[in-house]
């Protein structure tokens with residue numbers, strides 16, 4: 352049972368929430384773009400979501416406390432589709448969660464990995480989150496059994512994506528959506544901060560985990576199914592291979608412990624906490 356692998360945030364007690372697992376396969380497509388779109392304020396009110404995109408079940412004690420960190424720039428319609436879909440999805444899992452959107456200010460190339468570090472740092476200032484999900488907003492989890500919480504080992508959540516015909520392209524892929532406890536993330540000094548532009552930052556992160564002796568885990572391909580929202584592909588960065596090659600030299604000095612950025616703006620929006628950062 353894969354749910355034995357879960358790492359609880361709180362010890363079980365009377366009236367702990369039950370993780371209900373349907374056991375159903377999700378080979379059907381959901382076409383989240385075509386879901387009826389609800390106004391964010393109306394949705395927050397209907398679902399009892401607090402300002403900044405926070406929610407927890409009120410009729411039982413949640414077992415999992417999760418910060419969901421989403422790096423972002425210039426994908427407004429995808430963000431709307433994602434938020435419209437993800438809140439009901441997370442609520443069926445009875446999680447104590449909060450969603451953070453970390454937007455990178457213009458000028459420099461996008462730095463997905465550094466935005467994850469920023470999200471981690473900002474979330475940690477607000478609350479003692481036990482578990483972090485780092486993920487792209489174009490990835491829609493299709494199976495409600497894909498629990499958005501941490502496992503005893505760092506977990507690659509999006510191992511079965513429609514654009515790869517639901518196959519894992521290579522064993523070391525650790526991109527898309529991942530889950531790590533605060534402890535696991537701190538143990539590897541977070542992500543590297545040097546990967547500007549597309550590609551390689553997730554491979555570097557996987558090497559960090561390996562260098563610290565972590566095994567990773569994945570749920571089965573029927574549970575780990577994702578639907579990717581379509582968009583134009585970014586041209587890959589030319590620096591990515593060099594950064595990967597000399598990555599090992601920087602694990603201890605490049606990451607959470609040398610993270611520098613400026614928060615330019617932040618707002619508690621109805622469905623998420625928004626942070627605009629200059630990295």
Ligand code: NGS
Pocket residue numbers: 526527549550551552553554587591592595
């Ligand atoms: C690898 C990239 C990863 C990326 C993966 C999947 O080649 O960052 O492809 O990309 N590594 C390098 O460029 C060194 S995908 O097909 O999802 O666009 O995550």
